[in-house]
Every structure is written in structure tokens, then in C-alpha cells.
Amino acid sequence: MAQCVAAGEKPEFLFWVGCAGSFDDRAKKITKAFVKILNKAGVSFAVLGAEESCTGDPAKRAGNEFLFQMQAMTNIEVMNAYEITKVVTTCPHCFNTLKNEYPELGGNYDVIHHTQLLKQLLEDQKITVEGGTFQGKRITYHDPCYLGRANQIYEAPREIIQKLDAELVEMKSCKSRGLCCGAGGAQMFKEAEKGDKEINIERTEQALETTPDYVAAACPFCNTMMSDGVKNKEMEGKIPVLDIAELIATAEDL
Amino acid sequence: MTYLPNIIFTLMFALGVGIFTRNILKIRSNILLGKDVDRSDQAGRRWGQMIRVALGQSKMVVRPVAGIMHIIVYVGFILINIELLEIVIDGILGTHRIFAPYLGSFYDVVIGTFEILAALVLLAVVVFWIRRNVIRLQRFIKPEMEGWPKKDADLILYFEVVLMFLFLSMNATDALLQQANYPHYAQAGFFPVSSYLMPLYNGFSLDTIVLLERSFWWLHIAGILVFLNYLYFSKHLHILLAFPNTYYANLNPAGQFRNNAAVSKEVQLMMDPDADPYAADTEETAEPDSFGASDVTDLSWVQLLNAYTCTECGRCTSECPANQTGKKLSPRKIMMDTRDRVEEVGKQISAKGDNFESDGKKLLDDYISREELWACTSCNACVQACPIGIDPLSIIMDMRQYLVMEQSAAPTELNNMMSNIENNGAPWPFNNQDRLLWANEA
Numbered sequence: 001m002a003q004c005v006a007a008g009e010k011p012e013f014l015f016w017v018g019c020a021g022s023f024d025d026r027a028k029k030i031t032k033a034f035v036k037i038l039n040k041a042g043v044s045f046a047v048l049g050a051e052e053s054c055t056g057d058p059a060k061r062a063g064n065e066f067l068f069q070m071q072a073m074t075n076i077e078v079m080n081a082y083e084i085t086k087v088v089t090t091c092p093h094c095f096n097t098l099k100n101e102y103p104e105l106g107g108n109y110d111v112i113h114h115t116q117l118l119k120q121l122l123e124d125q126k127i128t129v130e131g132g133t134f135q136g137k138r139i140t141y142h143d144p145c146y147l148g149r150a151n152q153i154y155e156a157p158r159e160i161i162q163k164l165d166a167e168l169v170e171m172k173s174c175k176s177r178g179l180c181c182g183a184g185g186a187q188m189f190k191e192a193e194k195g196d197k198e199i200n201i202e203r204t205e206q207a208l209e210t211t212p213d214y215v216a217a218a219c220p221f222c223n224t225m226m227s228d229g230v231k232n233k234e235m236e237g238k239i240p241v242l243d244i245a246e247l248i249a250t251a252e253d254l
Numbered sequence: 255m256t257y258l259p260n261i262i263f264t265l266m267f268a269l270g271v272g273i274f275t276r277n278i279l280k281i282r283s284n285i286l287l288g289k290d291v292d293r294s295d296q297a298g299r300r301w302g303q304m305i306r307v308a309l310g311q312s313k314m315v316v317r318p319v320a321g322i323m324h325i326i327v328y329v330g331f332i333l334i335n336i337e338l339l340e341i342v343i344d345g346i347l348g349t350h351r352i353f354a355p356y357l358g359s360f361y362d363v364v365i366g367t368f369e370i371l372a373a374l375v376l377l378a379v380v381v382f383w384i385r386r387n388v389i390r391l392q393r394f395i396k397p398e399m400e401g402w403p404k405k406d407a408d409l410i411l412y413f414e415v416v417l418m419f420l421f422l423s424m425n426a427t428d429a430l431l432q433q434a435n436y437p438h439y440a441q442a443g444f445f446p447v448s449s450y451l452m453p454l455y456n457g458f459s460l461d462t463i464v465l466l467e468r469s470f471w472w473l474h475i476a477g478i479l480v481f482l483n484y485l486y487f488s489k490h491l492h493i494l495l496a497f498p499n500t501y502y503a504n505l506n507p508a509g510q511f512r513n514n515a516a517v518s519k520e521v522q523l524m525m526d527p528d529a530d531p532y533a534a535d536t537e538e539t540a541e542p543d544s545f546g547a548s549d550v551t552d553l554s555w556v557q558l559l560n561a562y563t564c565t566e567c568g569r570c571t572s573e574c575p576a577n578q579t580g581k582k583l584s585p586r587k588i589m590m591d592t593r594d595r596v597e598e599v600g601k602q603i604s605a606k607g608d609n610f611e612s613d614g615k616k617l618l619d620d621y622i623s624r625e626e627l628w629a630c631t632s633c634n635a636c637v638q639a640c641p642i643g644i645d646p647l648s649i650i651m652d653m654r655q656y657l658v659m660e661q662s663a664a665p666t667e668l669n670n671m672m673s674n675i676e677n678n679g680a681p682w683p684f685n686n687q688d689r690l691l692w693a694n695e696a
Contacts (some may be wrong), residue, residue: 017689017692019679019680019681019682021690021692022680022684022688022690022691022692023680023682023684023688023689024682028692030653031692032692032695033692047690047693048276049689049690050686050687050689052679052689053679054675054679054680054681055260055685056675058672058675058681059671059672060511061511061632061651061654061674062654062658062660062664062668062671062672063546063651063654063655063656063657063658063659063664064515064548064655064659064664064672065514065545065655065659066517066520066521066545066659067519067675067676069514069517069518070521070524070676071675071679073521073522073525074525077525084308096507096509096510099507100506100507100509100510101510101511101513104513104518105513129467133334142380144632145632145633145635146509147630149508149509149633149635149637149638150507150508150509150510150632150634151507151508151509175635176440177316177573177635177639177640179575179578179635179636180631180633180635182575182631183631184631184632184633185630185631185632185633186632186668186671187631187683189667189670189671189681190628190665190667190668191667192576192579192581192629193576193581193582193583193625193628193629194580194582194625195576195579195580195581195582195629196579196580197580198343198368198579199575199579200579201575201579201630202575202578202579203575212285222274
């Protein structure tokens with residue numbers, strides 16, 4: 001972003017990469033796939049790089065409102081300084097926080113999730129995916145809580161899967177009744193409380209019941225949880241867990 | 255002497271309604287122990303939500319069997335209560351079926367409809383009882399349902415059976431007297447269901463049938479008044495509170511958690527390079543509120559209204575990922591505990607006056623354990639599942655806020671996560687300067 005400003009450019013989107021997308025090896029692949037698509041489609045965007053910092057979502061859900069607001073206000077100061085108007089992110093947690101919780105603290109942006117942008121790019125025929133690798137394959141889609149129930153985005157990712165000419169198969173709990181992967185509310189960063197099962201195993205079992213060729217996710221944390229679940233069921237390598245962006249990038253052979 | 259029944263009726267009715275009103279006022283003052291939160295905005299959307307969700311039962315039918323059965327009982331309850339209006343007027347004036355002459359043949363339609371509804375309600379209630387006691391659906395036998403909650407649920411079903419039986423028997427004996435052209439029992443009404451009960455009472459003398467008819471009539475109305483006052487002690491308050499509860503429910507996206515404005519002030523002060531750290535102290539003489547919630551008085555009145563509205567149906571708990579995988583957390587229990595606690599606090603306030611001093615107990619630890627609070631994934635499944643707009647998640651989050659901001663009592667791993675955010679701007683211990691490394695790996 002700093003380079004763009006120095007060069008006098010004003011990119012259309014700020015791509016908010018998020019901590020997982022920046023540091024987590026699995027999530028970095030999602031970041032790269034999404035960037036390849038953006039480049040292919042000729043979308044003008046920039047990232048904050050080292051000027052980006054955690055949105056504060058896990059701190060807020062863990063109960064640390066102070067740390068959350070510190071993070072939020074710092075980020076807002078940076079984004080407002082760059083006069084950011086549109087933000088796109090691959091992480092539903094960042095998406096939800098930026099979109100819903102930043103306005104009250106002075107950060108007003110038009111925030112969209114990458115599945116929404118990808119759907120738009122497909123509709124505008126900036127990218128095409130028909131008849132690719134996934135033709136006729138069974139894909140089941142796991143709804144991230146912070147995209148679905150929290151923000152009512154159920155259809156954009158599903159429409160993309162259908163555009164891949166793949167067969168979308170639904171799990172027994174999906175959309176507004178979708179089962180959490182187990183990572184939300186800062187659970188990603190701690191061991192689960194005592195119980196008789198891990199949540200991601202329960203969800204993976206629901207996914208495997210649909211006998212899919214692929215499990216699709218739209219959140220880096222869900223991706224980790226589902227990948228771990230698939231590994232636990234010794235299906236690793238047989239049933240890949242892929243982000244919606246990765247599905248498109250693979251179909252387009254990027 | 256002839257006016258004695260009228261007087262007794264009027265007194266009984268006034269007493270029933272009077273005690274009920276007193277209890278409602280008690281509930282109101284308990285709810286108002288909660289902190290203020292402004293829900294006076296967007297009246298149009300709020301009315302719409304109330305009409306759709308409470309009046310229209312839109313979220314009940316997500317589970318079709320329970321949903322449709324519930325709609326039958328609900329419609330039956332509301333419509334049969336129109337009959338109540340006639341009963342009350344008859345009782346006060348000493349008349350019998352006062353609406354009949356005015357409505358003509360339409361009266362037959364009305365009474366006939368009520369009878370069919372009464373039969374359907376009986377059927378639904380039997381199905382409900384079987385679901386709870388024979389099939390024993392998971393969500394009805396969770397640990398928090400042991401004892402009174404289970405008894406309460408069954409009692410309500412028995413109540414409804416008795417009330418419907420009295421209503422139909424009242425009509426059956428009435429119809430017999432009408433057939434016999436007994437004085438005071440004018441020809442009125444159509445009895446498609448109670449006509450099957452008539453053989454039950456046919457063998458008695460006319461005088462006995464009059465006595466039976468009067469007994470059923472009195473027991474029916476007395477039963478309704480008792481039921482009205484039972485509400486206060488029961489989970490059944492939802493028949494009234496579902497309406498305000500859906501009206502005042504959150505309209506923001508479910509993912510938008512409450513912004514703590516008190517914190518904003520401090521953060522702004524901290525980030526403002528011109529702020530004078532000593533200036534602030536002199537202005538603030540009052541002790542600042544604590545962050546988050548450890549007891550019911552730290553919650554908002556909407557959250558307390560939620561607690562009184564809960565019908566303990568357990569849809570929240572059965573959708574909860576933590577509960578499904580055997581963790582201790584049950585969103586329903588969060589609501590039940592909140593109600594139990596606010597009742598307890600309310601009782602102590604009315605005993606000791608306004609200067610309520612804590613009894614040493616709190617909602618946190620004495621009712622809701624930390625283990626429950628930390629098991630939540632904040633996935634909003636409970637909020638989505640509630641058919642009447644209750645939000646257990648907001649209570650969990652407020653209590654976590656108290657644990658972290660007042661007691662620094664987060665699980666160790668979360669403390670590590672938070673210090674990582676504080677130090678490197680990410681929940682993991684990576685150097686913030688490395689945020690762009692992915693770009694070079696492509």
C-alpha cells in the first residue's frame with residue numbers, strides 16, 4: 001500500500017491478508033491462490049504488509065475488549081490514513097470484525113469476503129472456470145460460522161462451486177444450521193474443554209457422510225480444522241480440503 | 255342470595271388477575287435490575303420481527319413436528335381464550351352463553367371450531383408428552399432438566415389436558431340440558447367433539463347434570479386462573495414474554511458483538527499523544543463500573559428479559575457444537591441459571607430493601623462455571639436456533655470479558671495468544687515484519 005501511495009496510485013481494493021493468511025503455511029496457499037486470481041482478473045489491489053496487524057477478533061471473543069480496541073484503533077488509524085474505501089479478505093473472522101465491529105470505532109469501509117468478490121468476477125466473466133478439473137466431482141461445502149450465521153452469506157460460495165460444473169452435496173447440517181468446525185471464539189488457540197469428542201471430528205464425520213471428492217471451505221481456520229479431521233480419519237490425500245479460491249485457481253490451472 | 259355466585263365469581267376473578275398482576279410487576283422490576291441498553295430504535299423492523307417470529311411462529315417450523323404441534327396448541331390457546339371472554343361476562347352478570355343470541359348461527363360455528371381445536375390441542379399435548387416421557391428426546395433429558403424443570407414441563411401438559419377435558423365436558427353437559435329443554439339452558443352452540451362425551455353423563459338425573467355442568471364451568475375458569483398464576487413459577491412465561499422479547503431482540507448482524515464504550519474511552523485516551531494522564535483522574539470521582547459481567551446486575555435488561563422468556567425447549571443446546579461433543583456447556587443452562595439468579599437477587603432486594611448487599615454469591619462460579627464459558631466457540635448456533643430470539647452467547651461473552659479484564663483469568667493458552675497479539679500483532683509468535691513473506695514464495 002505504501003508503495004502505491006508513493007507512486008501516486010489508488011488501488012481499488014485493500015486485500016486484508018489476515019494473520020493466518022500471512023503466517024500459517026496452509027493458509028498462505030489460500031492467499032497465493034486468491035492473489036493469482038486477482039492478478040488474472042486484473043483487479044487492482046494492494047496489501048498493508050507489515051502495517052497490517054491482527055484485527056483483534058480472537059482477543060475480543062476471548063474477552064479482552066481492551067486489547068481488541070487497541071488493535072482496532074491502530075488498524076483504523078492506518079487504513080484511514082490510506083483513505084481505504086474497499087476491503088476484501090479471505091478470512092471470515094477478519095471480515096466480520098472489519099465489517100461489523102470497526103464502524104463503531106471509526107472505521108467505515110465497504111468490506112467484502114473473497115467469495116463475494118470471486119462470485120462477482122465469475123459473473124462479470126473476468127475469470128472462467130467451467131469444464132475444469134472439478135467437472136462432475138462431488139464437493140461438500142462447510143459453512144464458516146462467521147460468514148454464514150454471523151453475516152448471512154450462504155449462497156456466494158455455493159454458486160461458485162456450481163459454476164465449476166461440480167456436484168454440490170450438502171452435509172446434514174448446513175447453511176443456517178451448519179455445525180461449527182470448533183475453531184471460533186478463540187478456541188483455535190486453546191485445547192478444547194473436556195468432552196467426549198472433538199468438534200472438528202464431528203464435523204468431519206458429517207462431511208465424509210456425503211462421500212465427497214473434495215471438502216470446500218471458505219475460512220483458513222475451518223480449513224485447518226477440517227484438514228486435521230480428515231487426517232484423523234486417515235483420508236488425507238484422498239479427500240483434499242480446499243478453499244473456494246483454491247478451487248478456482250486449480251480449475252483455471254493458475 | 256341470587257347474586258351470591260356473581261359476587262363469588264367477581265371476587266375470584268379479581269383475586270386471580272390481581273395476584274398475576276403483582277407477579278408481573280415483580281418480574282418487571284427484576285428485569286429492570288439489568289443495565290440500560292437502548293432498544294427504542296427501528297420500531298418498524300422490531301414490530302416486523304415480533305409479528306414474524308412470535309405471532310407468526312416462523313422459527314418454530316424449522317423443526318416441523320414440534321413446530322406444527324406447537325402451532326396447534328398456540329392457535330387453540332388463543333382462540334379458545336375468546337370463549338373465556340364470554341365465560342367471564344356470564345360469571346359476572348349471571349347470564350348463560352350471553353353471546354349466543356347476538357351471533358345467531360355464527361355462534362354455532364365459533365363453538366364448533368373451539369371444540370375441534372380443543373381436540374387437536376389434546377392430541378398435540380399427548381404427542382408432546384410422548385416425546386418427553388416415552389421417546390425421551392435427548393434435549394429434554396439433559397442434566398439441567400432434572401428436578402423441577404422436568405416436572406414443570408409435564409405439569410403444564412397435565413394442566414392443558416385437564417382444562418381441555420373440563421371445557422369439553424362443560425359443553426357436553428350443557429348440550430344434554432339443552433336437549434332436555436332445561437330452563438336457563440337456551441339452544442346454542444354446535445358440539446362436534448363434546449357430543450362424544452355426552453353418553454358419559456347421560457345416565458344422571460337432570461339435576462345432577464346441572465350440578466356437573468356448573469362444576470365443570472367453575473373448575474374450568476378456576477383452572478385457567480390458577481394456570482395464569484402458575485406462569486410466574488414456570489418456564490411457561492414465554493406465552494407472554496415471547497412478544498416483548500422478539501420486539502427487543504438484537505437487530506444487528508449476529509457476528510457483531512457488543513462494543514464496550516467504557517473501554518473505547520480509555521483506549522482513545524491512551525492513544526492520544528496530547529492526553530494528560532493526570533487530568534482524567536480528577537474528573538472521575540465515581541468508582542468506574544467493572545468490565546463484563548459476574549452477576550445478573552452486570553447484564554442488560556434485555557438479557558434478563560431473555561432469561562425470563564426461555565421455555566427451556568433446548569433447541570439451542572441441541573445445536574451447540576460444544577454440547578454435541580460432550581462438553582459441559584449448555585446454552586439453555588446459561589439462561590436457566592440467569593433466571594434463577596435474578597429471582598434470587600430480586601427476592602433478597604424485596605426482603606432487605608433497595609440497599610441490597612451481595613449474599614456472597616454470584617452468577618459466575620456459583621451458577622455458571624468457567625468450564626462452561628470457555629467451551630463456547632461463539633458460533634451463534636444457539637442464537638439462530640432459539641424460536642423466540644434469546645441470545646445466550648451475549649451472556650457468555652460478557653462473562654468472559656469479566657474473567658479476562660477483571661480477573662486476568664483466561665486459560666494459559668489464550669493468555670499466550672493475547673500476549674502474541676500485543677507484542678507481534680498476530681495470535682502466533684511471528685515477527686510482524688514477515689507478514690509479506692508469502693509474496694516471495696509464489
